[in-house]
Amino acid sequence: xxxxxxxxxxxxxxxxxxxxxxxxxxxxxxxxxxxxxxxxxxxxxxxxxxxxxxxxxxxxxxxxxxxxxxxxxxxxxxxxxxxxxxxxxxxxxxxxxxxxxxxxxxxxxxxxxxxxxxxxxxxxxxxxxxxxxxxxxxxxxxxxxxxxxxxxxxxxxxxxxxxxxxxxxxxxxxxxxxxxxxxxxxxxxxxxxxxxxxxxxxxxxxxxxxxxxxxxxxxxxxxxxxxxxxxxxxxxxxxxxxxxxxxxxxxxxxxxxxxxxxxxxxxxxxxxxxxxxxxxxxxxxxxxxxxxxxxxxxxxxxxxxxxxxxxxxxxxxxxxxxxxxxxxxxxxxxxxxxxxxxxxxxxxxxxxxxxxxxxxxxxxxxxxxxxxxxxxxxxxxxxxxxxxxxxxxxxxxxxxxxxxxxxxxxxxxxxxxxxxxxxxxxxxxxxxxxxxxxxxxxxxxxxxxxxxxxxxxxxxxxxxxxxxxxxxxxxxxxxxxxxxxxxxxxxxxxxxxxxxxxxxxxxxxxxxxxxxxxxxxxxxxxxxxxxxxxxxxxxxxxxxxxxxxxxxxxxxxxxxxxxxxxxxxxxxxxxxxxxxxxxxxxxxxxxxxxxxxxxxxxxxxxxxxxxxxxxxxxxxxxxxxxxxxxxxxxxxxxxxx
Amino acid sequence: xxxxxxxxxxxxxxxxxxxxxxxxxxxxxxxxxxxxxxxxxxxxxxxxxxxxxxxxxxxxxxxxxxxxxxxxxxxxxxxxxxxxxxxxxxxxxxxxxxxxxxxxxxxxxxxxxxxxxxxxxxxxxxxxxxxxxxxxxxxxxxxxxxxxxxxxxxxxxxxxxxxxxxxxxxxxxxxxxxxxxxxxxxxxxxxxxxxxxxxxxxxxxxxxxxxxxxxxxxxxxxxxxxxxxxxxxxxxxxxxxxxxxxxxxxx
Ligand SMILES: Cc1cc2nc3c(=O)[nH]c(=O)nc-3n(C[C@H](O)[C@H](O)[C@H](O)COP(=O)(O)OP(=O)(O)OC[C@H]3O[C@@H](n4cnc5c(N)ncnc54)[C@H](O)[C@@H]3O)c2cc1C
Ligand code: SF4
Ligand code: FES
Numbered sequence: 096x097x098x099x100x101x102x103x104x105x106x107x108x109x110x111x112x113x114x115x116x117x118x119x120x121x122x123x124x125x126x127x128x129x130x131x132x133x134x135x136x137x138x139x140x141x142x143x144x145x146x147x148x149x150x151x152x153x154x155x156x157x158x159x160x161x162x163x164x165x166x167x168x169x170x171x172x173x174x175x176x177x178x179x180x181x182x183x184x185x186x187x188x189x190x191x192x193x194x195x196x197x198x199x200x201x202x203x204x205x206x207x208x209x210x211x212x213x214x215x216x217x218x219x220x221x222x223x224x225x226x227x228x229x230x231x232x233x234x235x236x237x238x239x240x241x242x243x244x245x246x247x248x249x250x251x252x253x254x255x256x257x258x259x260x261x262x263x264x265x266x267x268x269x270x271x272x273x274x275x276x277x278x279x280x281x282x283x284x285x286x287x288x289x290x291x292x293x294x295x296x297x298x299x300x301x302x303x304x305x306x307x308x309x310x311x312x313x314x315x316x317x318x319x320x321x322x323x324x325x326x327x328x329x330x331x332x333x334x335x336x337x338x339x340x341x342x343x344x345x346x347x348x349x350x351x352x353x354x355x356x357x358x359x360x361x362x363x364x365x366x367x368x369x370x371x372x373x374x375x376x377x378x379x380x381x382x383x384x385x386x387x388x389x390x391x392x393x394x395x396x397x398x399x400x401x402x403x404x405x406x407x408x409x410x411x412x413x414x415x416x417x418x419x420x421x422x423x424x425x426x427x428x429x430x431x432x433x434x435x436x437x438x439x440x441x442x443x444x445x446x447x448x449x450x451x452x453x454x455x456x457x458x459x460x461x462x463x464x465x466x467x468x469x470x471x472x473x474x475x476x477x478x479x480x481x482x483x484x485x486x487x488x489x490x491x492x493x494x495x496x497x498x499x500x501x502x503x504x505x506x507x508x509x510x511x512x513x514x515x516x517x518x519x520x521x522x523x524x525x526x527x528x529x530x531x532x533x534x535x536x537x538x539x540x541x542x543x544x545x546x547x548x549x550x551x552x553x554x555x556x557x558x559x560x561x562x563x564x565x566x567x568x569x570x571x572x573x574x575x576x577x578x579x580x581x582x583x584x585x586x587x588x589x590x591x592x593x594x595x596x597x598x599x600x601x602x603x604x605x606x607x608x609x610x611x612x613x614x615x616x617x618x619x620x621x622x623x624x625x626x627x628x629x630x631x632x633x634x635x636x637x638x639x640x641x642x643x644x645x646x647x648x649x650x651x652x653x654x655x656x657x658x659x660x661x662x663x664x665x666x667x668x669x670x671x672x673x674x675x676x677x678x679x680x681x682x683x684x685x686x687x688x689x690x691x692x693x694x695x696x697x698x699x700x701x702x703x704x705x706x707x708x709x710x711x712x713x714x715x716x717x718x719x720x721x722x723x724x725x726x727x728x729x730x731x732x733x734x735x736x
Numbered sequence: 737x738x739x740x741x742x743x744x745x746x747x748x749x750x751x752x753x754x755x756x757x758x759x760x761x762x763x764x765x766x767x768x769x770x771x772x773x774x775x776x777x778x779x780x781x782x783x784x785x786x787x788x789x790x791x792x793x794x795x796x797x798x799x800x801x802x803x804x805x806x807x808x809x810x811x812x813x814x815x816x817x818x819x820x821x822x823x824x825x826x827x828x829x830x831x832x833x834x835x836x837x838x839x840x841x842x843x844x845x846x847x848x849x850x851x852x853x854x855x856x857x858x859x860x861x862x863x864x865x866x867x868x869x870x871x872x873x874x875x876x877x878x879x880x881x882x883x884x885x886x887x888x889x890x891x892x893x894x895x896x897x898x899x900x901x902x903x904x905x906x907x908x909x910x911x912x913x914x915x916x917x918x919x920x921x922x923x924x925x926x927x928x929x930x931x932x933x934x935x936x937x938x939x940x941x942x943x944x945x946x947x948x949x950x951x952x953x954x955x956x957x958x959x960x961x962x963x964x965x966x967x968x969x970x971x972x973x974x975x976x977x978x979x980x981x982x983x984x985x986x987x
Contacts, residue, residue, distance in 0.1 A: 146873040161794065162860050164900055165802040181880065217876070224876035226869045226929045228893040235883025253893060259801055260896060267868030274864040282857070305849055306751075334797040367769045368737060370778055373798050477824060543873045587787070596784050598777070642789045647751065648850040650792050651784065 096708045098721045101504040102206040107727045111210045119555030126151035128559040132314040134286045136163035139518025140320030141265040142542025148272035157284045164266045167334040171258025174250035175535040177215035186247040188212045194245045199526020200680040207523050214540040225264040242531035250532045255470050288572040289347045296514035297562045300572045307646040309573050311564035316513045323497035323519040327661040329605025331494035332376040337657040338664040349509040350502035350706040352522035355672035358681045361427035363493035365447040374493040382420045384455035387411050389439050399487050418735045425681045428492035429614050442489045451487035498525045502706045506549035517541035527680020580645045583655045595638045601658045612672050617685040621673040628666045677701040738768045740832040747839035768828035792851040798823040803899030807852045808839045813903035813962040821964040841906035844949045856902045858948040865944035866937040867920040882928050895923040897965045904959035910951030915959040918975035919967050935982035942979050
């Protein structure tokens with residue numbers, strides 16, 4: 096596997112211009128000869144499909160849900176960053192770049208992150224032109240708010256529904272292209288195989304989720320926009336994200352970069368029982384006014400309102416006097432975990448801490464606090480029945496975002512020529528930790544503004560119409576997909592032997608990852624988890640019970656396939672976590688900490704992207720390194736004490 | 737943990753062509769903290785272990801925003817709680833011993849695909865007819881070029897909050913998609929960016945609605961009552977004005 100990042104020459108600020116000037120082009124009249132597949136219709140996929148169709152290419156777009164508008168991007172709440180500097184508070188492209196690269200703990204490429212910051216402003220312009228109803232000031236100009244990890248106000252938002260509004264804007268653009276006949280939209284399709292012919296990506300095999308048909312789709316280029324793999328942990332803030340497309344690409348030869356970089360969000364509603372299917376995020380903004388605490392006395396089971404002030408431990412304020420409750424996500428999450436591990440957690444399961452608004456209410460009055468957070472307070476009360484105005488919230492950390500993903504070069508192309516990855520499913524811009532409001536920015540930057548240049552450049556050297564759906568490689572890929580489906584279904588008809596459900600297996604996998612490959616990790620734990628994976632895999636294929644048949648709408652079968660892929664994905668994550676013997680970004684490697692128990696990054700040995708190559712079913716994956724060079728920022732250790 | 741026992745009568749249908757019918761299940765020890773969908777998960781786990789086929793139902797975000805979930809619960813779309821999607825409805829709103837009748841959203845325009853899963857692509861086609869502003873990527877002016885009063889932005893946002901779940905259609909005695917379509921037309925006609933295509937949009941979307949087999953509005957207001965996002969029927973009135981304006985100016 097060769098890793099050419101193809102970073103353009105020249106000074107940082109001119110790389111993107113230089114790149115566009117030197118990239119190949121396809122003339123408008125010729126574009127319609129090419130067919131491009133876009134898998135996934137979140138922000139990244141929808142914006143890419145619409146934009147490429149506008150440019151004149153033939154596009155086929157795929158998604159699992161019944162409509163492109165339902166992708167997981169729809170649930171993003173907080174906002175989207177851009178370096179507009181409308182509030183005149185000192186923001187600039189350079190500052191957004193620096194915040195993002197520093198927020199990522201210096202594990203992302205300078206050139207990519209700089210380009211992202213450059214493009215950010217155009218995204219806001221584009222979305223406003225589409226009619227996205229961003230929040231406005233009374234004078235009619237766009238409003239901004241602040242998010243963690245920056246000292247300027249640069250986050251644009253549409254109430255608590257920013258992702259929804261951005262996605263509906265892109266969905267409008269996509270709908271227009273569907274109407275014009277330039278996009279063929281294929282919803283309720285799941286990509287099960289990537290087809291690589293003569294070294295290049297030439298199409299995919301999908302399963303029609305309504306009738307179970309396996310379908311071949313040839314194309315001149317394939318773009319994956321399939322989101323993150325956070326649901327490997329079973330419980331996360333994600334909707335039904337999955338790793339299947341990433342895994343299929345990986346097994347076909349694409350590199351998987353930094354698989355172990357996972358973000359754990361500190362403020363989520365804690366799990367309430369074993370039946371729990373997902374975790375609900377409570378926005379980061381709450382920590383502006385809420386104070387985190389636990390009882391000083393271990394095992395104190397009194398009602399929180401009955402515990403007097405001097406018996407409360409405001410451990411964040413104590414430990415990090417400069418930042419207090421507003422330390423970055425990773426620090427807040429890790430500290431909550433430490434307290435709970437020491438038996439000091441609260442709530443039914445002892446895995447939560449309090450987030451208390453009483454001081455803020457006393458200071459500002461309930462009306463002011465409600466004005467800021469009423470929708471969050473309502474959501475909390477709806478789920479838990481407890482009123483945050485009366486008693487502190489119970490909050491707990493939860494898996495939220497995967498920074499790792501398919502390795503891509505500056506063109507967003509994977510190590511397989513003709514296969515591109517955009518949005519959360521690539522690894523590109525967030526290093527070892529993503530700042531709030533920057534995933535939406537990245538997805539749309541990739542889809543609206545970057546992929547067009549990359550596609551033209553790639554296609555300018557690759558004539559159209561290389562393959563047909565009858566090509567032998569397609570037939571073989573379809574057979575693989577078929578065999579796999581049959582294998583998943585076979586246990587159901589067995590009369591004897593142990594039986595288990597897909598959900599049970601998924602939960603078990605999730606718990607393994609959460610305990611050994613979560614916020615803090617160590618060698619022994621990771622090695623132990625790695626020995627558990629083959630056992631889990633065996634149990635899965637031997638015991639899991641998938642009712643129904645392949646040739647019909649069969650949700651158990653869909654889920655089973657995804658969990659099988661999560662097991663393989665987990666294994667790569669564990670290998671990666673084991674190999675990275677430094678603490679950085681979202682995770683603490685216990686062997687690598689300072690005397691004050693803070694994370695210690697190790698630039699001398701780990702300033703690289705770890706890229707994993709598939710070597711065959713029974714062989715361990717192989718790691719390659721892309722060194723990270725920093726010329727325009729100074730590598731500094733993060734400190735919040 | 738508090739639990740309840742329920743009798744569930746659930747619509748089972750193999751595919752669009754097969755006939756469907758209700759099946760009765762008793763489900764015990766349902767935690768009152770479960771969401772409605774988690775209750776269905778729980779039922780499905782039991783069915784799977786008993787070697788029966790689980791109930792198919794659509795869902796994705798489980799946070800009330802993607803619009804994928806939905807079913808009629810005792811005749812009410814998304815169940816009895818106001819402004820709540822099925823995924824956000826908790827079992828504490830039911831009592832032990834209750835019987836719940838659960839069936840798919842029904843409408844001419846929404847064929848049943850299996851059990852509670854329906855085909856709502858007709859709603860996508862209404863949007864394709866004109867539910868957007870025709871602007872290509874690139875070349876947009878600076879976002880602050882046009883000032884939009886905060887109140888206008890808020891009104892547009894109220895309309896834009898529609899999640900496309902189709903509960904309004906399922907609850908309308910006429911099977912109309914007026915609330916859904918009205919919300920989109922309203923959002924775009926309120927905003928300055930939406931002005932150039934205002935007439936064409938209203939005409940095209942209303943025509944698409946008719947073509948898909950949705951019914952007409954006779955002011956029953958059922959749609960507004962079940963809408964999980966509190967979309968107001970004022971948007972239907974605005975749509976009707978937009979349509980009238982457009983048809984007059986065409987002549
Ligand atoms: C609760 C929550 C709140 C968030 N809030 C914010 C925020 O305020 N700001 C911010 O910047 N970020 C936020 N994020 C992160 C952000 O929402 C996501 O990272 C981003 O939306 C991912 O977009 P995407 O286009 O890459 O993928 P997704 O939106 O996840 O879309 C994936 C698409 O791929 C399809 N797909 C997947 N697998 C297959 C397959 N095998 N075959 C066919 N189709 C497939 C799916 O159907 C879907 O259409 C939040 C995340 C969560 C969970
Ligand atoms: S108007 Fe309300 S009920 Fe109808 S689709 Fe939109 S959100 Fe659902
Ligand atoms: S599952 Fe998304 S709205 Fe209910």
